[in-house]
Amino acid sequence: MTTTHADYQLSQLDQLEAESIHIFREVAAEFEKPVLMFSGGKDSIVMLRLAEKAFYPAKLPFPLLQVDTGLDFDEVLSTRDNWVDRLGARIHIASVDDAIANGVVIDDGKTSRNRHQIGTLLNAIEENGFTAAFGGGRRDEEKARAKERVYSHRDEFGQWDPKMQRPELWSLYNGRIHAGEHMRIFPLSNWTELDIWHYIDREQIEIPSIYFAHERQVILRDGMWLSLSDAVQPVGNEQVETKMVRFRTVGDKSQTGCVESTASTTAEIIDEIAIARVTERGATRGDDRFSEAAMEDRKKEGYF
Amino acid sequence: MGTPQTSSDHGQMDLLRFATAGSVDDGKSTLIGRLLLDSKSIFEDQLEAVEASSVSKGYDYTDLALLTDGLRSEREQGITIDVAYRYFATPSRKFIIADTPGHIQYTRNMVTGASTADLGLVLVDARQGLTEQSRRHAVLLSLLRVPHLVLAVNKMDLVDWSEEVYDKIHKEFTTFATKLNIPDLEVIPISALQGDNVVTRSENTPWYSGPTLMHHLENVHVASDRDLVDVRFPVQFVVRPKSDEFHDYRGYAGQVAGGVLKPGDEVVVLPSGMTSKIQGIDLFDQEVAEAFPPMSVTVRLEDDVDVSRGDMIARVNNAPKPSQDIDAMVCWMTNEPLKPRQKLQIKHTTRTARAMVKDIQYRLDVNSLHRDQDTKELGLNEIGRIQLRTTVPLLCDPYSKNRTTGSFILIDEATGVTVGAGMINNAS
Ligand SMILES: Nc1nc2c(ncn2[C@@H]2O[C@H](COP(=O)(O)OP(=O)(O)OP(=O)(O)O)[C@@H](O)[C@H]2O)c(=O)[nH]1
Ligand SMILES: [Mg+2]
Numbered sequence: 001m002t003t004t005h006a007d008y009q010l011s012q013l014d015q016l017e018a019e020s021i022h023i024f025r026e027v028a029a030e031f032e033k034p035v036l037m038f039s040g041g042k043d044s045i046v047m048l049r050l051a052e053k054a055f056y057p058a059k060l061p062f063p064l065l066q067v068d069t070g071l072d073f074d075e076v077l078s079t080r081d082n083w084v085d086r087l088g089a090r091i092h093i094a095s096v097d098d099a100i101a102n103g104v105v106i107d108d109g110k111t112s113r114n115r116h117q118i119g120t121l122l123n124a125i126e127e128n129g130f131t132a133a134f135g136g137g138r139r140d141e142e143k144a145r146a147k148e149r150v151y152s153h154r155d156e157f158g159q160w161d162p163k164m165q166r167p168e169l170w171s172l173y174n175g176r177i178h179a180g181e182h183m184r185i186f187p188l189s190n191w192t193e194l195d196i197w198h199y200i201d202r203e204q205i206e207i208p209s210i211y212f213a214h215e216r217q218v219i220l221r222d223g224m225w226l227s228l229s230d231a232v233q234p235v236g237n238e239q240v241e242t243k244m245v246r247f248r249t250v251g252d253k254s255q256t257g258c259v260e261s262t263a264s265t266t267a268e269i270i271d272e273i274a275i276a277r278v279t280e281r282g283a284t285r286g287d288d289r290f291s292e293a294a295m296e297d298r299k300k301e302g303y304f
Numbered sequence: 305m306g307t308p309q310t311s312s313d314h315g316q317m318d319l320l321r322f323a324t325a326g327s328v329d330d331g332k333s334t335l336i337g338r339l340l341l342d343s344k345s346i347f348e349d350q351l352e353a354v355e356a357s358s359v360s361k362g363y364d365y366t367d368l369a370l371l372t373d374g375l376r377s378e379r380e381q382g383i384t385i386d387v388a389y390r391y392f393a394t395p396s397r398k399f400i401i402a403d404t405p406g407h408i409q410y411t412r413n414m415v416t417g418a419s420t421a422d423l424g425l426v427l428v429d430a431r432q433g434l435t436e437q438s439r440r441h442a443v444l445l446s447l448l449r450v451p452h453l454v455l456a457v458n459k460m461d462l463v464d465w466s467e468e469v470y471d472k473i474h475k476e477f478t479t480f481a482t483k484l485n486i487p488d489l490e491v492i493p494i495s496a497l498q499g500d501n502v503v504t505r506s507e508n509t510p511w512y513s514g515p516t517l518m519h520h521l522e523n524v525h526v527a528s529d530r531d532l533v534d535v536r537f538p539v540q541f542v543v544r545p546k547s548d549e550f551h552d553y554r555g556y557a558g559q560v561a562g563g564v565l566k567p568g569d570e571v572v573v574l575p576s577g578m579t580s581k582i583q584g585i586d587l588f589d590q591e592v593a594e595a596f597p598p599m600s601v602t603v604r605l606e607d608d609v610d611v612s613r614g615d616m617i618a619r620v621n622n623a624p625k626p627s628q629d630i631d632a633m634v635c636w637m638t639n640e641p642l643k644p645r646q647k648l649q650i651k652h653t654t655r656t657a658r659a660m661v662k663d664i665q666y667r668l669d670v671n672s673l674h675r676d677q678d679t680k681e682l683g684l685n686e687i688g689r690i691q692l693r694t695t696v697p698l699l700c701d702p703y704s705k706n707r708t709t710g711s712f713i714l715i716d717e718a719t720g721v722t723v724g725a726g727m728i729n730n731a732s
Pocket of ligand 1: 326327329331332333334367369383384385404405406407458460461462495496497498
């Protein structure tokens with residue numbers, strides 16, 4: 001047996017953990033067919049860790065679902081495989097390329113991969129009949145997300161209606177849905193970016209190596225450092241440079257920028273974030289920067 | 305951010321959840337924007353976006369409410385429609401803020417934000433004084449047993465920092481509050497727009513000697529607000545690995561709602577009444593010596609008793625009585641009124657059942673606190689006392705004793721929407 005808590009106080013990180021575990025168990029108990037949307041990023045890894053804790057020593061009572069954009073970083077895929085192996089989890093892969101090939105989503109050549117993920121994801125949810133989908137969204141990420149419930153209702157078209165959200169009281173979650181609808185579940189709602197890093201630090205869990213500082217060939221585009229890859233090549237007078245960088249979020253290669261950094265441990269990352277002046281999405285996600293309501297619009301359509 | 309949490313004790317800080325309340329335009333969102341800004345919790349890109357949109361709207365000053373009014377329609381109408389959750393931390397505390405709407409039409413969203421709050425922050429526009437809506441919100445905070453309350457007399461800049469105005473509102477509110485259940489009240493004169501007495505002490509209010517809002521938020525004592533005496537453990541999920549390694553493992557997973565559980569404790573499982581002893585308490589792959597609220601743990605029992613989701617583990621001599629007759633205060637949250645004989649779904653802890661409305665005893669007038677006993681129904685945003693009969697027994701306590709085992713939600717059986725929030729007075 002371990003520590004006794006003489007004063008019966010739970011630290012804020014332990015409170016967040018307890019709240020998230022409670023959410024996982026509620027969903028597993030009340031929904032017929034939940035699934036965990038796994039992006040391979042730090043938030044979905046923390047989600048996976050919390051799910052592991054919620055059901056231990058049993059295995060996860062639901063599979064994972066990953067949308068394969070075809071532009072995922074190799075480091076992210078290998079970390080994913082390690083987690084899936086260790087947990088003995090089942091995973092569904094929904095490929096954007098397949099969805100385009102099958103005509104499920106239309107590629108007009110102008111729309112970003114990120115938007116194509118929406119159609120691919122909704123199609124995978126519908127095809128498999130998933131009734132609840134865990135997402136790693138946090139309310140501190142963005143002001144439309146700051147408005148969302150832990151249980152976020154989606155209609156038959158996968159849409160979110162921000163003006164008609166159900167009241168959500170205490171920790172009494174209402175999981176009632178009609179056939180064809182599903183619920184998005186956000187167990188990390190109340191976590192901040194800093195909480196996530198402190199948790200990764202405390203739990204000593206594996207995350208993709210691209211979160212830590214490393215040398216990389218990069219191109220400066222729209223004020224963002226993008227990694228040189230098959231998807232990102234210099235155009236016009238753009239220069240390829242070699243820099244010490246790390247990623248603050250992971251999305252697809254064509255959209256996700258990195259930041260200059262020398263932080264090579266979780267502790268150093270925590271120090272760096274604590275004094276950061278720009279949000280993680282503002283800094284490194286091209287897809288969120290188009291308009292003031294970019295995120296709200298994508299959420300309404302069924303984005304993560 | 306300007307208050308670095310570089311020390312390893314970020315995870316160790318304690319947590320305060322607070323919710324704003326008050327009428328439309330009293331300055332709730334502006335105040336939260338101000339708190340975030342002055343505590344240096346706003347990122348440059350966020351502030352730039354808000355400054356730019358204030359300019360494009362032709363405002364003379366930066367509209368700080370835009371920092372939390374995150375929906376397109378909120379920005380268009382200049383009001384808050386749904387709760388926004390915001391976060392910030394000082395070296396000693398992490399804060400979870402629920403910025404709620406003041407508009408009466410969105411009262412249910414205010415109740416959503418306030419239901420989990422440790423502290424309610426009621427704003428009043430100094431020029432207007434208490435309005436029906438500020439009273440309604442104070443009544444709701446008191447019904448929800450939010451243990452700490454701050455009355456922020458806002459827009460003091462528009463009343464020339466008048467001590468008389470402050471005193472008048474202070475008196476009016478304390479008189480009203482004596483009829484409510486408000487254990488701890490602080491009244492602070494502020495200007496959310498200009499920042500007076502929010503984070504820094506104002507030179508405009510030499511007559512005020514109390515704390516700034518931030519000082520109060522950082523120091524209000526919330527640790528003692530939980531029940532550590534009466535053991536309540538609603539079972540959420542039965543963990544049965546059915547693997548070779550854990551062949552015989554059978555654990556009851558849940559979040560402690562009250563009291564302290566220890567291995568060796570004699571316990572009773574409700575509603576069956578079977579007794580057993582706690583064999584062990586697991587937190588992931590560790591065994592712990594104790595579990596207390598709000599820990600999420602897995603409890604193993606010595607005997608093979610029948611336990612499933614919806615059951616409750618309590619102490620042999622201290623257990624709630626299973627009951628199908630519930631007397632409660634409800635806040636009604638949908639257009640179609642609540643009527644006697646109506647059937648609804650009820651969710652209480654981890655138990656879901658059907659319920660019928662036996663009687664509506666009275667409707668509470670939020671202004672006068674008069675109990676209208678002639679009422680035949682409860683309309684949208686109305687509060688009243690009702691009697692319910694449930695299809696299966698609930699394992700409940702009065703809400704005044706335990707906010708978890710004393711609360712429930714009502715769900716419309718056809719639409720699946722949450723239509724009522726209930727706080728139990730008594731079960732018999
Ligand atoms: N002069 C002055 N104006 C203020 C002050 N606080 C808020 N305001 C203004 O009052 C108006 C309403 O402020 P909001 O913060 O949107 O009010 P609210 O309480 O959040 O309103 P709802 O959320 O819609 O209920 C805005 O124009 C603010 O700039 C203050 O202390 N002094
Ligand atoms: Mg507001």
